[in-house]
Every structure is written in C-alpha cells, then in structure tokens.
Amino acid sequence: MSLTFFTPGPAELYPTVANHIQSALAEQIGSISHRSAQFRRIYQHTDEQLRALLNVPSTHAILFTGSATEIWERMLQNCVEFESFHCVNGSFSRKFYDTAVDLKKFAHLVEKPLGQGFDYEEFSKVTEGSPKKAEETGDKIRIPEYAELVCLTANETSTGVQMRGVDINKLKRSHRSKLFCVDMVSSAPYHSLDFEEVDSAFFSVQKSFGLPAGLGVWIVNEKCLARAEQLKKQETVIGSYHSLPSLWKNYKNFETPETPNVWNIYLLGKVAEDMNRLGVDHIRKDTDAKARKIYDFLEKADGFEPFVKNTEHRSPTVAVANTKEPAKEIIERVKAQGMLIGSGYGKAKDNQLRIANFPAVSMEQVERLLDALK
Amino acid sequence: MSLTFFTPGPAELYPTVANHIQSALAEQIGSISHRSAQFRRIYQHTDEQLRALLNVPSTHAILFTGSATEIWERMLQNCVEFESFHCVNGSFSRKFYDTAVDLKKFAHLVEKPLGQGFDYEEFSKVTEGSPKKAEETGDKIRIPEYAELVCLTANETSTGVQMRGVDINKLKRSHRSKLFCVDMVSSAPYHSLDFEEVDSAFFSVQKSFGLPAGLGVWIVNEKCLARAEQLKKQETVIGSYHSLPSLWKNYKNFETPETPNVWNIYLLGKVAEDMNRLGVDHIRKDTDAKARKIYDFLEKADGFEPFVKNTEHRSPTVAVANTKEPAKEIIERVKAQGMLIGSGYGKAKDNQLRIANFPAVSMEQVERLLDALK
Structure with missing residues (x-):
C-alpha cells in the first residue's frame, strides 16, 4: 500500500x-x-x-x-x-x-x-x-x-x-x-x-x-x-x-x-x-491555511494539545502535538489508513507526534489525516 | 537521441x-x-x-x-x-x-x-x-x-x-x-x-x-x-x-x-x-576482454596510439588514447553515431581521448564504438 x-x-x-x-x-x-x-x-x-x-x-x-x-x-x-x-x-x-x-x-x-x-x-x-x-x-x-x-x-x-x-x-x-x-x-x-x-x-x-x-x-x-x-x-x-x-x-x-x-x-x-x-505567496498562504486546520484540531480534539503554547512560535511547517495516548499507537492507527506521521523527537518519542505540513501535501490530504486522528 | x-x-x-x-x-x-x-x-x-x-x-x-x-x-x-x-x-x-x-x-x-x-x-x-x-x-x-x-x-x-x-x-x-x-x-x-x-x-x-x-x-x-x-x-x-x-x-x-x-x-x-x-571474477574477466579489444584497436588503428606505454600500467577501466586528428572532431563524429567518449583531461583535451570501459557497457557496445572510431 x-x-x-x-x-x-x-x-x-x-x-x-x-x-x-x-x-x-x-x-x-x-x-x-x-x-x-x-x-x-x-x-x-x-x-x-x-x-x-x-x-x-x-x-x-x-x-x-x-x-x-x-x-x-x-x-x-x-x-x-x-x-x-x-x-x-x-x-x-x-x-x-x-x-x-x-x-x-x-x-x-x-x-x-x-x-x-x-x-x-x-x-x-x-x-x-x-x-x-x-x-x-x-x-x-x-x-x-x-x-x-x-x-x-x-x-x-x-x-x-x-x-x-x-x-x-x-x-x-x-x-x-x-x-x-x-x-x-x-x-x-x-x-x-x-x-x-x-x-x-x-x-x-x-x-x-x-x-x-x-x-x-x-x-x-x-x-x-x-x-x-x-x-x-x-x-x-x-x-x-x-x-x-x-x-x-x-x-x-x-x-x-x-x-x-x-x-x-x-x-x-x-x-x-x-x-x-504557483507563486511563493500562494504556497505560504496555503501552508498557513493548512497549519490553522492542524493547530485548530490539536487545540480542540480530545487527547491532543499543541506542544508550543505561544502561537507566534508555532511552526507552520512542522506541528508538534502532545498526546494522551501513546504516540506509537496513534501512528499505527493512522498508518493503517495509509498515512504516516512522525513520532516526537528523541525523549519525546512516546508522547508527542510531529506532523509535517510541507507543500507536497494538500488541504484535502491534511483533512483526511485529521479525520483519521479523531 | x-x-x-x-x-x-x-x-x-x-x-x-x-x-x-x-x-x-x-x-x-x-x-x-x-x-x-x-x-x-x-x-x-x-x-x-x-x-x-x-x-x-x-x-x-x-x-x-x-x-x-x-x-x-x-x-x-x-x-x-x-x-x-x-x-x-x-x-x-x-x-x-x-x-x-x-x-x-x-x-x-x-x-x-x-x-x-x-x-x-x-x-x-x-x-x-x-x-x-x-x-x-x-x-x-x-x-x-x-x-x-x-x-x-x-x-x-x-x-x-x-x-x-x-x-x-x-x-x-x-x-x-x-x-x-x-x-x-x-x-x-x-x-x-x-x-x-x-x-x-x-x-x-x-x-x-x-x-x-x-x-x-x-x-x-x-x-x-x-x-x-x-x-x-x-x-x-x-x-x-x-x-x-x-x-x-x-x-x-x-x-x-x-x-x-x-x-x-x-x-x-x-x-x-x-x-x-554475475560474480566479480566474471566482471573482471569481461573488463579485461573489453580492455584488450580497446588497446588492441588503439595500437593498430591509424591515427591512434595508447597514451600509456607500459602495458602493466594501462588501466583496464579508463583507456587514454593519443589522437592525430583533433579529439573534438572524433568525439563529434562518434556522437553522431549515438556514442559519447571523453576528451583528454585538462591540457590533453585537444589531442587525447578517454574511453571508459565500465561494467555498464557490453563487448558488443565496445565493438560498435571501435567501428565508429575507425
């Protein structure tokens, strides 16, 4: 697959x-x-x-x-x-x-x-x-x-x-x-x-x-x-x-x-x-729009919260989430639906996720990911 | 082409x-x-x-x-x-x-x-x-x-x-x-x-x-x-x-x-x-056989001679030839037949050719090259 x-x-x-x-x-x-x-x-x-x-x-x-x-x-x-x-x-x-x-x-x-x-x-x-x-x-x-x-x-x-x-x-x-x-x-x-x-x-x-x-x-x-x-x-x-x-x-x-x-x-x-x-402005706006979706989800969804509290410091291209559930289980669940997300880096491997929001993924793909994360 | x-x-x-x-x-x-x-x-x-x-x-x-x-x-x-x-x-x-x-x-x-x-x-x-x-x-x-x-x-x-x-x-x-x-x-x-x-x-x-x-x-x-x-x-x-x-x-x-x-x-x-x-011995023997063809050609053909005189020092994988004709003209002529050979390195650009004899080229392709060089 x-x-x-x-x-x-x-x-x-x-x-x-x-x-x-x-x-x-x-x-x-x-x-x-x-x-x-x-x-x-x-x-x-x-x-x-x-x-x-x-x-x-x-x-x-x-x-x-x-x-x-x-x-x-x-x-x-x-x-x-x-x-x-x-x-x-x-x-x-x-x-x-x-x-x-x-x-x-x-x-x-x-x-x-x-x-x-x-x-x-x-x-x-x-x-x-x-x-x-x-x-x-x-x-x-x-x-x-x-x-x-x-x-x-x-x-x-x-x-x-x-x-x-x-x-x-x-x-x-x-x-x-x-x-x-x-x-x-x-x-x-x-x-x-x-x-x-x-x-x-x-x-x-x-x-x-x-x-x-x-x-x-x-x-x-x-x-x-x-x-x-x-x-x-x-x-x-x-x-x-x-x-x-x-x-x-x-x-x-x-x-x-x-x-x-x-x-x-x-x-x-x-x-x-x-x-x-496409134009770099278009790419930047598109990145911002997808990032808003992701962070909005992380703030509202049960079991997730954005790791970075200060909204101005939140990366638009790599969103990091704290998870209640072990990160590994979430990664496996999402993978079963055809999508791969990153674990937290180093010591944060078990209780954080990293979601890349690069230009290669579309708003539609981001929405599908957030549906899978629910 | x-x-x-x-x-x-x-x-x-x-x-x-x-x-x-x-x-x-x-x-x-x-x-x-x-x-x-x-x-x-x-x-x-x-x-x-x-x-x-x-x-x-x-x-x-x-x-x-x-x-x-x-x-x-x-x-x-x-x-x-x-x-x-x-x-x-x-x-x-x-x-x-x-x-x-x-x-x-x-x-x-x-x-x-x-x-x-x-x-x-x-x-x-x-x-x-x-x-x-x-x-x-x-x-x-x-x-x-x-x-x-x-x-x-x-x-x-x-x-x-x-x-x-x-x-x-x-x-x-x-x-x-x-x-x-x-x-x-x-x-x-x-x-x-x-x-x-x-x-x-x-x-x-x-x-x-x-x-x-x-x-x-x-x-x-x-x-x-x-x-x-x-x-x-x-x-x-x-x-x-x-x-x-x-x-x-x-x-x-x-x-x-x-x-x-x-x-x-x-x-x-x-x-x-x-x-x-294939086996490395096969590759080495094949390289030797193709190299013999190339050096044999360079020794006998008009307008070419091997640059390296001592046969034991002649590289089996990169043969260098002195040319009478300007190297550029030979390269162009051979290119017209769908093959690319290298010019001499640095100062030898105009009167030398370099012919790579790597495993990627077959005896048949080497023979076609030597025909084109004639």
Whole structure:
C-alpha cells in the first residue's frame, strides 16, 4: 500500500517529482558530465528558480553540498576564526552549536526550554562585553561582542518552534557588524528572509521541496566569502574542496568542485520552477491555511494539545502535538489508513507526534489525516 | 537521441538502474525515514553486497559520504596529525595531495610524468629518514619515516594509469606500520585489494557502478578509527558529523549521522547485488576482454596510439588514447553515431581521448564504438 508521508523529513515527494524523475531518465541526467554545458544550464536554471522563489539578490551565491548538516560545518569553518553565537531551543539548533564545539570554536549559546522560541524583542541592541548603555540592557539577551557569526534556526524541526522571518530580519538589522546564518532546513521557502541583510541561509531538499535526500543548498553572500578568504590568508584551515572560495570559484561558472548530485540539482530546479508557477505567496498562504486546520484540531480534539503554547512560535511547517495516548499507537492507527506521521523527537518519542505540513501535501490530504486522528 | 556513454564518469548507467529507479519510486524510497528499520535494512543490504563483491572483512566499516572527493578530506583529517605521503601521477592523485596541503598537513609526494605509473619493485622497504641498510637503498623510492598515511591511486582517471592490485598489496605488506589508503574511484570493483592489509579504500558510484552521482563509499578499518579517536583525544580537529568516530558510531546501527542519499544507497545495493549475481571474477574477466579489444584497436588503428606505454600500467577501466586528428572532431563524429567518449583531461583535451570501459557497457557496445572510431 502506498502511504502519504506527513513525516518531517524525508517526507512526501512533491507531486510532480515522479514525472521529473522519468524526464531525468529520458534525458540521461544520471550520465551527463558535470563539466558539460548541459550541466551548467541545469545549475543555472536551478539557481534562477531558487533566486526567484526566495528573493535572493546577486550578492549571494547558491551553492550545493551533500546535506544541510554539512553546511553547519562549512559555515563555521569558513566564517568563524574564534567565536560563534547560537540561539538554541531544540536538538537541531543544539547540533549547530555542537558542530562549532567539534571544530574547536569558542561557541556561545543562549538556550530556551523545549517548545519555546526567540523573538526580536528579547534581544538587546548592545552586545555583551561592550560598554553599557543603561537604556539598552535589563534582562535582555546580549550577543557577545566578539561573536563573529550569529546562528539562528528559523524552524526547529525537533520541537516545531519557529523564529519568525520578521524577527530574524530585525535582529540582523540591529547587529549589522555580525554575520548571520539561518538554518531554514524545514521551513524554506516558507520563511521570508531579507537577503539584503541576512548573510547566509541553508536548507536540504527532503523537507519542503519534497525530493529524495542527498543535497544541501547554501545561500551565502560576498561578505562571507571575503571572511573565508581572509581566514585562508591567515593560514586558518577552512576546508578543502568545499571551502567557500573553492565552491564560489566553481559557482561563477555554474560548476561544482566535485562531481555533485546532478540528479537532485536537476530535480530541485524543476520543483522550484513548479513552485514559482504557483507563486511563493500562494504556497505560504496555503501552508498557513493548512497549519490553522492542524493547530485548530490539536487545540480542540480530545487527547491532543499543541506542544508550543505561544502561537507566534508555532511552526507552520512542522506541528508538534502532545498526546494522551501513546504516540506509537496513534501512528499505527493512522498508518493503517495509509498515512504516516512522525513520532516526537528523541525523549519525546512516546508522547508527542510531529506532523509535517510541507507543500507536497494538500488541504484535502491534511483533512483526511485529521479525520483519521479523531 | 539516446546516447551510450563511454565517458569516465558520470558514465553510462548500469543496465538495471532504470528498473531499480522504478522500484524505488514504487517503494517510496525517497520518503522513508533514515531512522527507520526499513532504511537500516537497506544500508545493511548494501553493506553486505559490497562486502561480498570486494571481499571486505569485518575489521572494516563501509561508510557513506557525499562524494569520493569528500573522502580525500575525511581520510586526511581523521588519520593524519602531521605527515602524509602521496604517489602522484596525474590530476586526481595530485588533488589528494592538494587536499592534504589545504588541511595544513606536511604532505610528501613522489611524482611521475603523466602516463607513467608505480610498481612495487620501485619502492625501498626502508623508510626515508630511518638508519640506512646498504642492501635496501639505491635509487628506490623511500616512504618518509614519519609519514602516518600512504595515499595511493589505483586508477588515475586523468591519464588512464593503474597501479596494479598486487603491487598495492605488496607495498602495504612491506610497510605494515603505516596506514594505507587507496583511491579506487574509477576502478572498483575491478582492483582486487587485500583488505587484510589495506586499511582504507574508497570510490564513488558514478563510475564503475553506473549510478547517478552524489554518493561516496568509504571502506575503512578499525586501525583508522583508533587513530581518529587518538587524534580527537589530543584535541586535533577531525571534523564534526563526518568524523570517523561519528560515522562509525552510526554505522554500528546501520545509520548515518545526517540524512544521507538514501536513494543512491538503495540503488547501489541493488547494482552490487546484480554484480554479485554475475560474480566479480566474471566482471573482471569481461573488463579485461573489453580492455584488450580497446588497446588492441588503439595500437593498430591509424591515427591512434595508447597514451600509456607500459602495458602493466594501462588501466583496464579508463583507456587514454593519443589522437592525430583533433579529439573534438572524433568525439563529434562518434556522437553522431549515438556514442559519447571523453576528451583528454585538462591540457590533453585537444589531442587525447578517454574511453571508459565500465561494467555498464557490453563487448558488443565496445565493438560498435571501435567501428565508429575507425
């Protein structure tokens, strides 16, 4: 029996993907050279479609890696000599921090309890360690003065907590001297980031883009490149083939340093094109409408409640529910009706559910799921 | 028009791949969780099939990365504190060396002119820097005493030069105190390595395995793991999610640290199973028979000659030919007949051809190619 996947990644394939895979086979995409004009056209097309979808200006390159996890490493390796700063409120934002520790960076963090998120208003405009201005301190979160990179997670997939795009954009505007990197793994293209301000963001393709896993997408600007070049000059190790200067140099020619996942780059361009045909606003509104249905159900239905209390922090793309019944039993019951939902992450496995609300699932499919959950 | 790819990677898809892709779609492989029992069974199956095909003992793990290029970096990062040693005879063995330089290792190399290769007999059993024993020196190549890792390239894809498996195995046996890593990107499963001796080897799937690119396969033993753990303890940076301890820990459960290219891991298991059904000996003999045809043609036909003079160094899987006519014209002529061959690498683009002789192309297809080249 074929299942509909409401799991938070890998997830349901975008409805057009099966057809695009047949085209890829017919066009022999699995065999073409990554140094051919045909490949360069594919890269360029994917670049243009993502640029249109996410409103990415020409100051930013769009680069490909093996996974979003890899981008945690490459971002820190290329843009941090000593200190990074991390807003942590779940397992994935914590792993971004852990990566900095593994790379022997001096990593600062501010941590929230699971299920809670970050707002712009909580942050001081004054950095930690800088001379105090009385009107700007209080109990606000202060980004350390010497932090070179601020790492935010737009959508914490483990807890279903978002940091809203408007808050991310404002926080960057109030800390222009620092590089900002936003993990939008399970929210792109939902979150609308202002790339005139935000230096870097990244995602993987097996979430909202509904593709098989195996490709990370790194949006990154010239300021990050300049930083990486400066570190390289200072003899800091910034990696090898996937250092920012190496990726960027190849990107200028729509190539990659290594043989990349050509197949997925092709499919991503096709799906982004499909999404642009619908329009990103349409996708965002549709996501909001489906999310309202889901959260409304969770608030009213017996035996469920939304894990995230603050409605502004509730992720539109990954809804997390506390359950009275063991989560496993609910998952099995729904699976018997042809639908798969995710269990809670880590320790929350037994008493939470995660429901992905990616563009690949329709309102009708969401309604069918909620009927099954009743 | 559909083409037959004789390019050295990406290359012709293995004949069964299109069907396996349809199965992957039907089984929803693009959507399944990488933390599910279903994924663990897939990883285990691929591991078992590769283990059987390449005769890999239980001392070695089989790990997945984004590319073989990534494995150059991970191998050096995890197993070299200070010094590595590289046998260089073309662009890809040179890039392995360059990676060590990028990572600020003290990288030694011995370099051969393009088109030439390495034999066991050329190496001294005595290491450079160790007390001389008169009977063991002479003009032989001496591996530096303090080199922690010896990096060999079984098949130099840029020049079509192999180092024979028997020579690699003997060289390791005569230098047991050093870790050995063999790049078999464009030769696996042809080269028969003795994994009782060889510590690590790696390849990518878009060459002999005839799959779309986007997956590197790293075969690596417990000695390498112990070395990485020792470096980690000493506070050396060995990477993060793809450090050897992190990959190995996940591997024990047939999982990966990040969401991997599940699709390709599935396809690789299927193709390795198909190859095991034929038997690796059959594949090696078939490769030899096709290679004889190709080199025989290159020696006799007007306007062509094998680039590699020493027959023992001629790669069975990637044949390189010098051409009288501009390579581009030959490539165009053959393409008009539905076949694609590779140009020479880098500066040899205009006057060399590269013909891949991977398992995906049959003797019949090779004969058709040679007819077209006449």
